[in-house]
Amino acid sequence: MATSSVSKGCFVFKPDFKRKKVSFPLADYFNEGASLSEDSKLRFDTCQLLWQQMKSEAEELQEELNKNLFDNLIEFLGKSHLEFRKKSTNWNYQIKSREIPAAAIVLGVNVTDHDLIFKGLTEMLKDTVTPYVVSLQAKECPDVKHLLQKLASQLMGCCVDIESTEEENVQSSQRKMHYSMAFLSTWYRSITKKIDSESVNKKITSSSQWKESPPIVIILKDIESFSTKVLQDFIIISSQYLHELPIVLVFGIATSPIIIHRLLPQAVSSLCIELLQSLSCKEHLAKLLDKLLLTTRFPFKLNEKALQILTNIFLYHDFSVQNFIKGLQLAILEHFYSQPLSILCCDLPEAKRRIYSLSEDQCESIRRLPSFMRYVEKQTPEKQVASLTNERFLKEETLRFLEELHIYHENFFLVLRCFHAFMSSLPKYPLGRQIRELYCACLEKNIWESQEYEPVLQLLRMLAKDELIAILQKCVEVFKSCPGKQLGSTAEKLQEFLAQFQSLEESNEEENGSGSQQKGFQKTDLYHLQKSLLEMKELRSSNKKQTKFEVRRDRVVDLVDNLVRKYLSPPDTQTLYEVVYFTGAHMLREHLNAAPRIALHTALNNPYHYLKNQALKSEDDSIPNVAPDICIAYKLHLECSRLINLVDWSEAFATVVTAAEEMDPNSTASEEIKEIIHARFIRAVSELELLGFIKPTKQKTDHVARLTWGGC
Amino acid sequence: MMNHLKPQEVKMLEVQFVGDDDVLNHILDKEEGAKFRKDRAQLLVNVKKLMKKQESDLNEDDQEDLKDENYVDILGADTQESLKNGRVAGGSSKVYSFQTRKNPEKMAELAYELAKTPGKSTSLISKENAEKMASTSQSSKKQSTSDKDQLKSDEKNEFLSTPYRLRKRLTVSTLPSDTESEYSDSNSEDDNGVKREEEEKISEVLMDQKRIAKHRSVSSSSCKKVSAKKMKKDTTTDLVEEYFEAHSSSKVLTSDRTLQKLKRTKLDQQTLHNLLSKSSPSFSAELKQLNEQHEQLFHKWMLQLHLGFNIVLYGLGSKKELLEKFRASMLQDSVHVVINGFFPGITVKSILNSITEEVLDHMGTFQSVLDQLDWIINKFKDDSSLELFLLIHNLDSQMLRGDKSQQILGQLSSLPKIYLIASIDHINAPLMWDHSKQSLYNWLWYETTTYRPYTEETSYENSLLVQQCGTLALSSLTHVFRSLTPNARGIFRLLIKYQLENEDNPSYIGLSFQDFYQQCREAFLVNSDLTLRAQLIEFRDHKLLRTKKGTDGVEYLLIPIDTGTLTDFLEKEDKEA
Secondary structure, eight states: OTTOOSSOSEEEEOOOHHHHTOOOOGGGGTTTTOSOHHHHHHHHHHHHHHHHHHHHHHHHHHHHHHHHHHHHHHHHHHHTTHHHHHTOOOHHHHHHTTSEEEEEEEOOSOHHHHHHHHHHHHHHHHHHTOSOEEEEOGGGOSSHHHHHHHHHHHHHHHHHHHHOOSOHHHHHHHHHSOOOHHHHHHHHHHHHHHHHHTGGGOSOOOOHHHHSSOOEEEEESOGGGSOHHHHHHHHHHHHHTTTTSOEEEEEEESSOTHHHHHHOTTGGGGEEEEEEEOOOHHHHHHHHHHHHTSSSSSOOEEOHHHHHHHHHHIIIIIOOHHHHHHHHHHHHHHHHHHOGGGGGOSOHHHHHHHHHTOOHHHHHHHHTOHHHHHHHHTSOHHHHHHHHHOHHHHHHHHHHHHHHHHHHHHHHHHHHHHHHHHHTTSTTOTTOSSHHHHHHHHHHSOGGGSTTHHHHHHHHTTOOHHHHHHHHHHHHHHHHHOOOOTTHHHHHHHHHHHHHHHHHHHHHHHHHHHHHHTSOOOOOOHHHHHHHHHHHHHHHHHTOOOOHHHHHHHHHHHHHHHHHHHHOOOGGGSTTGGGTEEOOHHHHHHHHSOOHHHHHHHHHHOGGGTSOOGGGOOSSSOOOTTSOHHHHHHHHHHTOOSEEEHHHHHHHHHHHHHHHHTOOTTOGGGHHHHHHHHHHHHHHHHHHHHHTSEEEOSSSTTEEEESSOTTO | OHHHHHHHHHHHHHHHTHHHHHHHHHHSOHHHHHHHHHHHHHHHHHHHHHHHHHHHHHHSOOOSSOOOTHHHHHHHHHHHHHHHHHHHHHOOOSSOOGGGOHHHHHHHHHHHHHTOOSSHHHHHHHHHHHHHHHHHHHHHHOOOHHHHHHHHHHHHHHHHHSOHHHHHHHHHHHGGGOHHHHHHHHHHHHTOHHHHHHHHHHOHHHHHHHHHHHHHHHHOGGGOOOOHHHHHHHHHHHHHHHHHHHHHOSOOOOOOOOGGGGTOOOEEHHHHHHHHHHSOOSOHHHHHHHHHHHHTTHHHHHHHHHTTOEEEEESSSOOHHHHHHHHHHHOTTSOEEEEETTSTTOOHHHHHHIIIIIISOOOOOOSSHHHHHHHHHHHHHHOTTOOEEEEEEOTTSTTTOSHHHHHHHHHHHTSTTEEEEEEOOSTTGGGGOOHHHHHHHTEEEEEOOOOOOOHHHHHSSOOSSEEOOOHHHHHHHHHHHHTSOHHHHHHHHHHHHHHHHTTTOTTOOOEEHHHHHHHHHHTTSOSSHHHHHHHHHHHHHTTOOEEEEOTTSOEEEEOOSOHHHHHHHHHHHHHHO
């Protein structure tokens, strides 16, 4: 092979220059190079367009969420170094100036998302506050020297960018210099002077307060991984130079603010810390789902299992919103890749246009959709024939279904939000606290058939008035926010109820007042108390038809019940739902959350799973002796404890293999075969070593150590 | 014999322990109780069969070659039966069947006992066999409970003297005979006080036993029988306990046989290869089908690589050929670098070098790997027309699995125009990546089980059974040596001789420069230390020499080639001279 050598590990291949120019469009890979190029190109473009839209939406959301945090930070920056900017010399300031202003941003454990936040932060600061923003990572700064070096080179880099007059060689000569804070402070003095003199042609359009002496913002992205000593030294050194360098520190914290005190038991006294909290990742996810999935803006939807897998990866593995988005991207890609009808998964007007240009094959695949077949079976014979043979009729039908699907979604999300408003006020959240849990439940099956549904309604019938009013207000807002007129009458009804409840308020209070006054304060013994309580209970049950409030409350609950039953049916009841719903949940799990160890174990333990040969079939976990060598060696090694004697192992292996080949082990002619078997054993053992099941050991001669234990 | 033993056993047990069964019904469902009994009977049969087998084996001489073909059949039958047991008791999932341990354990023991040589372990095992037989006979012949108690206490005494693992095995063998111990097993399992109370009421006599049993069940949990309900809960603890079981006892019982007695010489790589080429691989049709399935994914991979994902392949079998095919069919028109991670000399530095020098045609040097990485990143950012495919075979190899290497490769792969497709094989490979690295890599996982032999991957490895013949080192040594001046040859020969003289000295760190100079002077090979140094540079350039500063600051010279090769070399040179 061209890529194996005993002296080289890297092989570079460059194509001929002429051929390099020919570049394949990406869409060619889309349909496995098959002939349906036009169709696949369109599908690919739709996919890309949709993904770009969703991605930009997600980015917007991220920015929006960060905005609050950033504003707080800028405010904090404004407060810090006020005195420095005024060039104040009063005594109080001199004392106080030993304290470095530091902002601690608590970001949560989803470390992988932090980069994005810091990137945004750096850009924002550079744009509005100061050009001198440095971000440092723990792994770049094993000691103070490196830290200062990084700091200085980044700072110089900043100013080089701005002035672009200094030559490259200046930078490289600086590289070799020994950096110190003193050096930095002289640099800062010169740079601020320069800027003062030529502030007119400065690039940054900053507000006047930053102009004279922009602070130096040092961002420590992952404070937990910095070593205590480095941080401590750095803080002490920089606090000495604080009257010359307006340093502000920004800490990124993944765990809890206490970590600052734990990391810096002494130096913390020279910090003036302001704590800032970013939005928790769960809320971020909720917002993201709200924007991307619980909306009719994007036609693409996930089915219950797929959504469940993505949220599970999020909740149990990384809390990373970025990873969730990546999963979503994969889901979109898979959907468009594997479902030919996904060509209709676009917004309605576009879909209308596409329906009429559907090819015969595509029509045929519509007819083959299970949901469509279900629909056809319910029709009259004439219609059945028409939809199965008449292409035109089919296209009209398809269009109708797509429109219906769109309306279904509009109603679905409206009702879902309302229902969630009710659900989120119930104790213990029987149908889930987050809207995504409710959504999953609705996607899975008819929610009114679930076990929790009845108790939920009963709980709803016990809501207090003020709670109910609050919920109704929320619902009305939900309806108002949606422009669709589908559920107009429901919105009106809700509003009506709301008005009724509010008008009830005064009259109700009077009733209550008169009711409670009859009971005087009498001294009673226990027996009498019980008796009177019983009486009261009877009384209450007898005149059940109590207040107006209760009647209306029941009516509201009935309304909700009706809405749920009417609009929250799961999507697979809809015809042509396959066009927009991604169903390959197992794909997501396989590709995002793979279990390589289980795959290895299965391959070794049960080769039939991969090699469909009857000889390999076995009923139990046992393994036939004709299995691949490595499987046999593996099975034998499972029986040993910590150490394995190679001789015994080799002999056990040889017996199994000879038995498999049905040779007479006694025959003398088999010496060569024995050699071969031994060689096969050697190969199997070294393969197991490569896989990490065993390793050579010196505890005993000719033994290997097992690296796993038990039966796995 | 076995067939008619079985019903007898069941019957006897029922007769004997009516009271116990009542209690069983009290606490467990009748169904489960029945299951227990059935299990017990089965297990007993297993033990019996084993006993019989062992007896017959003991009668045979400790012959090296296993003549009896039935051995394999019994192996198979035994596992199957034991697995059945496991299944009934545990209802386990297919993949992680932890509770199938006890009887396969015996299978291995059986293998050991069959292939036994005189040694210290023999006595232990035979003693144990005797005990086992005793206990089996107990189970079949015991008539009264008091009798049993007597025997039990005997056993207890023995426990104190027998090593842990044997004790465990004994527990297995006694389990079937004894409802009580089994019962309290499950009892101690869930710590149900009520059960224990109830049980204590049954009989004062049994208390004693129970305590033993409990003690045993705590110490050897893997041989306990757990009701199906509890199994799920226990798998994790089982795993933990299995770990301690494997690592707690300092003494490991394996036979003392060594490969030398086997009279089979170590093969070298070449003969191994030749031998293996003679054996034809089985299931080639299925393998082909499997590979075709994987090959259908090529287009998808290309698409996903272009969309910003990177692809990692896992699963049993070498993936080199698959990736090679991918390269041949998809990457002919694009720049790509193939990296053999299993190559022992591979470093991140060499990967980066081949990117900067060969792909980007840069003829400069870099201060550090990080600088080089920065340079590459900037280059790719500046020039959007650049595209690069990286194919890494065995991303989890010894040389690349370090944290720093992975970080750098991750950063490379996170560039939008660098497409990485890699394979991993080690079972713990995913542990290399923490969250931040994983997000850098942005992996899509693909299972590609190929069952292909890892021929090339293991050929570099210092394998256990393969003799490192050093032919490569020898030939390169000869080549370099021939191109040297006579004086230089003499110098090198001096060093070799000195090194061979000190072969047995474990603390030998090399010949100090001064001593070497002295020797060379005495042999009229050099006249100043400068000329010697000039010669040494030549050796060093050919990687024939390594210098090391000792603790005293003196330079020590060492030839980094194993002594075997050096001796061969000297012999050869002497012959030719």
